[in-house]
Amino acid sequence: MTTIHTLGFPRIGAQRELKHAVESYWRVDQSIDALKQTASALRSQHWQWQREAGLDVVTVGDFAFYDQVLNHIALFGCAPKRFGFGPRLSVDQYFQLARGNADQFALEMTKWFDTNYHYLVPEFHADTHFELDSHWLLDELKQAQAEGHRVKPVLIGPLTFLWLGKAKGHAHQHQHAQHADCCGAPTQADAFDKLPLLARLLPAYVQLLQELTAAGVELVQIDEPALVLDLPQAWVDALDHIYATLRASGPKLLLSTYFGAVDNHAARLSKLPVAGLHLDLVRAPEQLAAFADNWPADKILSAGIIDGRNIWRADLDRCLETLSPLRRQLGDRLWLAPSCSLLHVPVDLAQEGKLDPELKSWLAFAKQKLNELSVLKRALDLGRTAVHQELQTSRAALDARAASPRIHNPAVAARVDGIGAQDDRRQSGYTTRQLAQRERLNLPPLPTTTIGSFPQTDTIRRARAAFKRGELGGSEYHQAMQAEIQHAVSRQEALGLDVLVHGEAERNDMVEYFGEQLAGFAFTQYGWVQSYGSRCVKPPVIFGDVSRPTPMTVAWTQYAQSLTQRPMKGMLTGPVTILQWSFVRDDQPRSQTATQIALAIRDEVVDLEAAGIAVIQIDEPAFREGLPLKRADWPQYLDWAARAFRLSASGVRDNTQIHTHMCYSEFNDILPAIAALDADVITIETSRSDMELLDGFGEFAYPNEIGPGVYDIHSPRIPKVEEMTRLLRKAAAVIPAERLWVNPDCGLKTRGWAEVDTALQNMVTATNQLRQELAATL
Numbered sequence: 001m002t003t004i005h006t007l008g009f010p011r012i013g014a015q016r017e018l019k020h021a022v023e024s025y026w027r028v029d030q031s032i033d034a035l036k037q038t039a040s041a042l043r044s045q046h047w048q049w050q051r052e053a054g055l056d057v058v059t060v061g062d063f064a065f066y067d068q069v070l071n072h073i074a075l076f077g078c079a080p081k082r083f084g085f086g087p088r089l090s091v092d093q094y095f096q097l098a099r100g101n102a103d104q105f106a107l108e109m110t111k112w113f114d115t116n117y118h119y120l121v122p123e124f125h126a127d128t129h130f131e132l133d134s135h136w137l138l139d140e141l142k143q144a145q146a147e148g149h150r151v152k153p154v155l156i157g158p159l160t161f162l163w164l165g166k167a168k169g170h171a172h173q174h175q176h177a178q179h180a181d182c183c184g185a186p187t188q189a190d191a192f193d194k195l196p197l198l199a200r201l202l203p204a205y206v207q208l209l210q211e212l213t214a215a216g217v218e219l220v221q222i223d224e225p226a227l228v229l230d231l232p233q234a235w236v237d238a239l240d241h242i243y244a245t246l247r248a249s250g251p252k253l254l255l256s257t258y259f260g261a262v263d264n265h266a267a268r269l270s271k272l273p274v275a276g277l278h279l280d281l282v283r284a285p286e287q288l289a290a291f292a293d294n295w296p297a298d299k300i301l302s303a304g305i306i307d308g309r310n311i312w313r314a315d316l317d318r319c320l321e322t323l324s325p326l327r328r329q330l331g332d333r334l335w336l337a338p339s340c341s342l343l344h345v346p347v348d349l350a351q352e353g354k355l356d357p358e359l360k361s362w363l364a365f366a367k368q369k370l371n372e373l374s375v376l377k378r379a380l381d382l383g384r385t386a387v388h389q390e391l392q393t394s395r396a397a398l399d400a401r402a403a404s405p406r407i408h409n410p411a412v413a414a415r416v417d418g419i420g421a422q423d424d425r426r427q428s429g430y431t432t433r434q435l436a437q438r439e440r441l442n443l444p445p446l447p448t449t450t451i452g453s454f455p456q457t458d459t460i461r462r463a464r465a466a467f468k469r470g471e472l473g474g475s476e477y478h479q480a481m482q483a484e485i486q487h488a489v490s491r492q493e494a495l496g497l498d499v500l501v502h503g504e505a506e507r508n509d510m511v512e513y514f515g516e517q518l519a520g521f522a523f524t525q526y527g528w529v530q531s532y533g534s535r536c537v538k539p540p541v542i543f544g545d546v547s548r549p550t551p552m553t554v555a556w557t558q559y560a561q562s563l564t565q566r567p568m569k570g571m572l573t574g575p576v577t578i579l580q581w582s583f584v585r586d587d588q589p590r591s592q593t594a595t596q597i598a599l600a601i602r603d604e605v606v607d608l609e610a611a612g613i614a615v616i617q618i619d620e621p622a623f624r625e626g627l628p629l630k631r632a633d634w635p636q637y638l639d640w641a642a643r644a645f646r647l648s649a650s651g652v653r654d655n656t657q658i659h660t661h662m663c664y665s666e667f668n669d670i671l672p673a674i675a676a677l678d679a680d681v682i683t684i685e686t687s688r689s690d691m692e693l694l695d696g697f698g699e700f701a702y703p704n705e706i707g708p709g710v711y712d713i714h715s716p717r718i719p720k721v722e723e724m725t726r727l728l729r730k731a732a733a734v735i736p737a738e739r740l741w742v743n744p745d746c747g748l749k750t751r752g753w754a755e756v757d758t759a760l761q762n763m764v765t766a767t768n769q770l771r772q773e774l775a776a777t778l
C-alpha cells in the first residue's frame with residue numbers, strides 16, 4: 001500500500017478563525033481558554049479532513065498561535081535573554097517575543113525561504129542554552145491520538161533551526177534607549193559560528209524524541225529545508241552526527257526537504273540513519289534520478305508530487321508517469337505528499353461560490369490537494385481503472401485550460417515583442433536626475449515621508465465589505481474613501497511630513513487591489529494564506545496574459561494631490577512583487593509574466609506623471625524573496641527581475657522622482673542588483689535590525705538616495721524620539737546625510753491612528769533634532 005501524508009496543513013482556518021481568535025485575545029475581548037478552544041477545534045477539523053481524504057497519518061506540530069519557528073524557540077527554551085523569560089514560556093510571553101513589549105523589540109521577522117510567509121528569527125548567543133519544554137506539542141499529540149488518528153509529529157530539524165537563527169555578538173543588543181549606550185556594534189553577518197551550538201541543542205532534541213516515543217509515536221517528520229540552500233561544507237558534514245544521534249534516541253525519522261533540489265547531497269542523504277527522505281519533485285523533479293537509482297532497500301522515499309506552493313490542479317497523468325515506476329521499484333516504501341507544507345495555499349476551493357466556474361475547475365486548494373493524493377494512491381494501489389472518473393475529470397480540466405482563449409492576448413504578446421533596448425533605461429543618469437528633481441521638489445535635508453499605507457481601520461474595512469456586498473453604493477463608498485484620504489493628508493500636513501501619501505485606504509491589499517483591475521488576473525473570496533502571525537493575504541491568480549484596461553490609481557492620487565501643496569507620492573506595487581505575491585500561471589516562464597506586468601505598471605506610472613504627480617513609488621518588497629535559493633541561479637533571476645522593475649519605472653522624465661521600497665529582507669548580498677534598479681530613492685526596513693541592514697549599503701557605496709526605516713511598524717509599541725535619533729545618527733554615519741531620507745520601516749496599515757500619530761510626531765521631532773545637529777556641523 002502506498003502511504004499518503006502531508007508535510008503540514010494551513011492552520012489559519014478556512015474562515016481565518018485563528019486570526020480572529022488571536023486578535024480578539026490580544027484585544028482582551030477573549031480569554032486564553034477561548035483562544036485554546038478555537039485552536040483545538042481547528043486542529044480537529046484539519047486532522048478530520050486529512051482522515052476523510054484517506055491520508056494514512058495526520059500531521060501534528062504544524063499548528064502555531066503565531067509562527068512555527070517561534071514554537072521551536074518555545075520548545076527548546078531559547079528565548080533571547082534580553083526578554084528575561086524563563087525556559088517555560090507563558091502564552092503571553094510567547095506573543096511578546098513576536099510583538100515586542102514596553103522594553104524590548106520583537107524578534108526580527110524575515111521571509112521563510114522564498115515564500116511570502118514570515119518567521120521569527122531565533123537569536124543565538126555563544127552561551128545560549130536549550131531547555132526542552134515539550135508540553136504544548138505533547139498536548140497536541142494527545143489530542144490527535146484521543147481523536148483516534150494515526151499521528152506523525154513534525155519538527156524543524158536542528159540544522160535548519162540553527163541555520164535560520166541569527167548569531168548575536170552582544171547579550172544586550174537591541175535594548176532600548178535607556179540602554180542605548182551599552183549596545184554593541186551589531187553587524188549583519190553572524191557574530192560567531194553557530195554550528196558548535198549543536199552540542200547543546202542536540203540533547204534537547206534527543207530528549208524530545210524520547211518523550212515522543214514514550215507517547216507512542218513511531219515516526220517523526222523532521223524538516224531540513226536548509227539543505228536546499230548553498231550550505232557551508234561543515235554544516236553538511238554535521239548531518240551524519242546529527243542524524244546518528246537523533247536516530248539512536250527513539251522514533252523513526254522521515255527527513256524532509258523542500259523548495260528545491262538536494263541531489264548534490266544524494267550520496268550522503270541516502271546513507272543517513274533515517275527511515276526515509278522526502279523530496280520536492282515539483283520544484284526540482286530532475287533530482288529524482290539521483291536518488292531513485294540507488295535507493296536503499298530499507299528506506300521510505302516520500303515523493304512531493306503535488307504542488308504545495310501553487311493552486312493549479314495537478315496533472316495526475318503526468319504524476320503517475322513519474323510514480324508508477326517508483327511504485328514498482330519501492331512497493332510500500334513509496335510515500336506521496338505535497339511538495340511542501342500546504343501552509344502556502346488557501347484552505348478550501350469549495351468556498352469559492354463567485355469564482356468563474358471554468359477557472360475554478362482548473363484549481364485545487366489544500367483540501368482538494370489532499371484528494372489528489374488520494375486519487376494517486378488508489379491509481380497506484382488498485383490500478384488506474386479504479387479512479388477512471390477522477391482521472392478523466394482532471395484531464396478534461398487541464399485540456400480545457402490549455403485550449404482556453406482566455407489565456408492568450410495577441411496584443412500583449414506583440415507589445416512584449418516590441419520592447420526596445422532603451423525602454424528599461426531612464427532618460428539620464430542619476431546625477432542629472434537628482435538635480436532636476438531637487439529643483440522641482442525643493443525638499444529640506446533629511447526629507448520625511450511614509451511608506452504608503454495609513455491604518456486600515458475597521459470603518460474602512462466595513463465600508464469596503466458593505467460595498468462588495470452591494471449594501472453601500474459606489475458613490476458612497478467612493479466618498480467614504482475620499483474622506484479617509486482627506487483625513488490622512490490633513491494628519492500628515494499637521495505632522496509636518498515633507499512628501500505625503502494618500503494612505504491606500506481604497507486598497508484591500510497592495511497586490512490584490514491591482515490584481516482586481518488587471519486583465520489576466522482572477523481573485524478569490526476566501527483564498528486566505530497566512531503571511532505572518534495573524535495577518536493573511538489573498539493572492540490573486542494570474543491565469544492569462546496581463547494588461548491594464550484602465551488607470552488603477554490615478555484618480556485617487558490626483559484627488560489626494562488636490563488637497564495639498566506638498567508633493568503627493570503616487571503609490572504602486574512593482575511587477576516582481578505582484579508576480580511573487582500572486583499564484584502565477586505555470587504554463588510560461590515567470591520572467592515572461594513579470595514583463596507583462598511591468599508593461600501594465602509602466603502605463604500607470606506614465607499616467608500618474610501626466611496627472612502632475614512628481615514622486616512615484618513602485619514597491620518591490622518581494623524583490624529579494626524571488627531570489628532563487630541556489631546562488632548559481634541568481635544572475636538570471638536578478639537580470640530579468642531588475643529589468644522588469646526598470647521597464648515599469650523608465651517611462652518618465654528626469655524630474656519625476658521614482659522611489660522603491662523593500663522590507664523583510666537581507667539586501668546585502670544583492671546590492672549590485674538593487675543599485676541596478678536605478679530608483680532615485682529606496683526606502684528599506686532597518687529598525688528591527690538596529691540599522692544593521694544599512695551597513696552593506698554604506699560599504700557598497702550605494703549611489704542613490706536611501707530612507708532606512710527608523711520605526712518598527714510591526715510592533716504595537718511606539719518608538720521614542722531618542723530611539724529614532726540614535727538610529728538616524730547610526731544611519732548618517734554610514735550614508736552621507738544629503739542622500740538620507742527619514743521614514744518608518746514599512747506601511748502603517750496594521751497600526752491604529754493614535755499610535756501612528758504619536759510615532760510620526762516622534763519621527764518628525766527626531767528628524768528636526770538631526771537637522772539641527774547637521775546644520776551645526778556645517
Ligand SMILES: CN1c2c(nc(N)[nH]c2=O)NC[C@@H]1CNc1ccc(C(=O)N[C@@H](CCC(=O)N[C@@H](CCC(=O)N[C@@H](CCC(=O)O)C(=O)O)C(=O)O)C(=O)O)cc1
Nearest residue numbers: 116461462464465508509510511531534535536537581750
Ligand atoms: C507588506 N506585506 C504584504 C505581503 N503580501 C501581500 N500580498 N500584501 C502585503 O501587504 N507580504 C509581506 C507583508 C505582509 N504584511 C501584511 C500586513 C498586513 C496584512 C493584513 O492586514 N491583512 C489583512 C487582510 C487585508 C485584506 O485583504 N483586507 C480586505 C478584506 C478585509 C476583511 O477581512 N473583510 C472581512 C469583513 C470585514 C467587515 O465586514 O467588517 C471579511 O471579508 O470577512 C479589505 O480590506 O477589504 C488581514 O486581516 O490579515 C497582510 C500582510
Ligand SMILES: N[C@@H](CCS)C(=O)O
Nearest residue numbers: 451452453619621747
Ligand atoms: N505601500 C505599501 C508597502 C508595503 S511593503 C504600504 O505602505 O503598505
Ligand SMILES: [Zn+2]
Nearest residue numbers: 621663746747
Ligand atoms: Zn514594506
